[in-house]
Amino acid sequence: METTIKATNLTKSFGDFTAVDKLNFEVEKGEIFGFLGANGAGKTTAMKMLIGISKPSAGDAVVAGYQVSNQAELVKKNIGYMSQKFALYDDLNIKENIQFFGGIYGLDSKSIEVKYNRVVENLGLQDYAKQLVRSLPLGWKQKLAFSVALLHQPKIVFLDEPTGGVDPVTRRQFWELIYEAANQGTTIFVTTHYMDEAEYCDRISIMVEGEIKALDTPKVLKKEFGVSSLNDVFLKLAR
Amino acid sequence: MSLHINNISKSFKDLKAVKHISLEVKENELFGLIGPDGAGKTTLFRILASLLLPDEGSANVAGFDVIKDYKKLRKNIGYMPGKFSLYQDLTVEENLNFFATIFDTNIEENYDLIKDIYIQIEPFKKRKAGDLSGGMKQKLALSCALIHKPKVLFLDEPTTGVDPVSRKEFWDMLKKLQKKDITIFVSTPYMDEAALCDRIAFINQGEILQVDTPSAIVKNFAKEVINIRTNSIYKSLQVLGKYQYTHSNYPFGESLHYMDSRDDFDPNEIKKHLEDEGIEDVEVQLITPEIEDIFMELSRE
The missing domain is CATH 3.40.50.300 (P-loop containing nucleotide triphosphate hydrolases)
Structure with missing residues (x-):
C-alpha cells in the first residue's frame, strides 16, 4: 500500500500553548480518512500544517510525497483543498470559477475546457453555467467546490467541514462524490461534525486537546469503547 | 400563545x-x-x-x-x-x-x-x-x-x-x-x-x-423504513439505485435506509435481490423511522 500522508511527531505551539502535540499517523492511497475532534481540539491547526500553509514547530509530515516543513509549495501543488467557508468566488459564474482555478493549478485552456464539460455534466449543472456562484444553493456550491478541488487530479484532497448546514439529501449526494473519488484512488482527508458521516470513513481519528486519542476503523472503535454509535465514542472521549 | x-x-x-x-x-x-x-x-x-x-x-x-x-x-x-x-x-x-x-x-x-x-x-x-x-x-x-x-x-x-x-x-x-x-x-x-x-x-x-411533536411525527409517518447492513454500503447503494421497487435509498451511518415503492412487500425480497447481485452479509430489518428519514421524504414531495 502506498502512503499519501505520514505525520511524524507533528507539533505546533503558540507561545506556551501546544495546539497540536506530536501527531503520528499514516493515511493510505484511496483511503477516506475522517479527522474528528471537538472545537478547539487542534484539528484546524493540524490541517493547516498538512496543507503547507503553517510550519510545524517540531516534527514533520510527508504529504503527497513532499515534506511540509521545507517543500510546502510542492505540497500545495499536489493536493486539493476545500472548506465550508471559502471555496469559490461568489461573483464569478461556474465556468469562470473553473477557468480561474484551473489556471491557478497550471492547466492549459484546452484541458480546462475538457474538465469544465465533465464537471457540469457530472453534476447536472449545464443549465446554470452562466449563473453567478452566489445564486446557487449551498449544497450545489459545495459539490462544485469539491469538483474544483479535484481539477488538477491531486493525489489527496482535504475537506474541512464540507457539509456543514447542507440539507440531508445533498449531504448524501456529496458523500457519493467522495466515494467516487476515493474509488478512483484519490485519498480523502475530511473533517465533519456529523457522526453519521464519520461512519462512512474507512478510518477515523479523534483529537482531544491537541493529541490523537483514538485512531481506527469505525467498527473497531465502537467495539473498543463498547458502544453502538460513533457519537457515543466521541462523547466518551471528548467529555 | x-x-x-x-x-x-x-x-x-x-x-x-x-x-x-x-x-x-x-x-x-x-x-x-x-x-x-x-x-x-x-x-x-x-x-x-x-x-x-x-x-x-x-x-x-x-x-x-x-x-x-x-x-x-x-x-x-x-x-x-x-x-x-x-x-x-x-x-x-x-x-x-x-x-x-x-x-x-x-x-x-x-x-x-x-x-x-x-x-x-x-x-x-x-x-x-x-x-x-x-x-x-x-x-x-x-x-x-x-x-x-x-x-x-x-x-x-x-x-x-x-x-x-x-x-x-x-x-x-x-x-x-x-x-x-x-x-x-x-x-x-x-x-x-x-x-x-x-x-x-x-x-x-x-x-x-x-x-x-417529534414523537407524533415519527408515529404518523406512513412509509416503512428498512435498515440494511451489508459488506459494502457503496455497492449496495448502486444496486438498489437501479432496483425497480426502490422508492428511496440513503446511507445512514454504517447502514442504508430503504423505502419501497409498493404498499406491501417482504423485506426478504430486498435481501435476496442484494445477494443475487453479489452483495454479502446482508441483514434487513424494519425500523422506527428517524426524523431525518421523514424530513428527506417530505422534502421530496
Whole structure:
C-alpha cells in the first residue's frame, strides 16, 4: 500500500500553548480518512500544517510525497483543498470559477475546457453555467467546490467541514462524490461534525486537546469503547 | 400563545424566501424550526425579531405585533443571530454590560438567569470577545441575549459548526432556561436535535412541511423504513439505485435506509435481490423511522 500522508511527531505551539502535540499517523492511497475532534481540539491547526500553509514547530509530515516543513509549495501543488467557508468566488459564474482555478493549478485552456464539460455534466449543472456562484444553493456550491478541488487530479484532497448546514439529501449526494473519488484512488482527508458521516470513513481519528486519542476503523472503535454509535465514542472521549 | 404567525411571506427579488407561513408557539415551549441552509429560517427569524418587514401576513410575539409594536416587542425578546454579532473589540464583561445598559438593566438584576452559562466564561471576562473560542463566543452571545430576561428567546442556528459534545451541553442549557419561564424558538440544520424540542416544524424552500411533536411525527409517518447492513454500503447503494421497487435509498451511518415503492412487500425480497447481485452479509430489518428519514421524504414531495 502506498502512503499519501505520514505525520511524524507533528507539533505546533503558540507561545506556551501546544495546539497540536506530536501527531503520528499514516493515511493510505484511496483511503477516506475522517479527522474528528471537538472545537478547539487542534484539528484546524493540524490541517493547516498538512496543507503547507503553517510550519510545524517540531516534527514533520510527508504529504503527497513532499515534506511540509521545507517543500510546502510542492505540497500545495499536489493536493486539493476545500472548506465550508471559502471555496469559490461568489461573483464569478461556474465556468469562470473553473477557468480561474484551473489556471491557478497550471492547466492549459484546452484541458480546462475538457474538465469544465465533465464537471457540469457530472453534476447536472449545464443549465446554470452562466449563473453567478452566489445564486446557487449551498449544497450545489459545495459539490462544485469539491469538483474544483479535484481539477488538477491531486493525489489527496482535504475537506474541512464540507457539509456543514447542507440539507440531508445533498449531504448524501456529496458523500457519493467522495466515494467516487476515493474509488478512483484519490485519498480523502475530511473533517465533519456529523457522526453519521464519520461512519462512512474507512478510518477515523479523534483529537482531544491537541493529541490523537483514538485512531481506527469505525467498527473497531465502537467495539473498543463498547458502544453502538460513533457519537457515543466521541462523547466518551471528548467529555 | 407566545408566538402567533399568520400567513407570513417574504421575497427578495425573484426569490421567495418565506411562503405563507403560519405557526403558533405556546408559552414556555421549546419549539424547533428544522431545515437546511437556504430553507428560509433566518428570514423568518428576522421578521419575528422586527428586523425585517414581511411582504404580507402578520405576526405577534409575546403579545406585540411585529410591525406596529416593534419597540415594545424588542424589549421583550432576546435574539441570538446565527452569525456572531457582539462587539469583537470589547471584552466579555464590557459586552454584557453594554447589552444590560441598552435594556435599562444591569448584570446583577438578572444574574440568576445567566449564572449557569456566564460562570463558564467568567474566568475570561477581561478577554476581548473576538479572541474567544467558538464555544465561549456562543455562551457570551446567549448571556447577552438573556440579560434583560426576555419572554421569548430566538436562537438562529446556535449549534451550526459546533461539535457533538458542545451541542449536547448547549441543549442541556436550553432545557434549564425553559423552566425559567422563557419561550424558546430555535432553528437547527441538525435533524438529531429535533428530538430535544417539545414541538418542531420542518421547513424547506420557504415552506412549512409539517408541525407536531417529534414523537407524533415519527408515529404518523406512513412509509416503512428498512435498515440494511451489508459488506459494502457503496455497492449496495448502486444496486438498489437501479432496483425497480426502490422508492428511496440513503446511507445512514454504517447502514442504508430503504423505502419501497409498493404498499406491501417482504423485506426478504430486498435481501435476496442484494445477494443475487453479489452483495454479502446482508441483514434487513424494519425500523422506527428517524426524523431525518421523514424530513428527506417530505422534502421530496
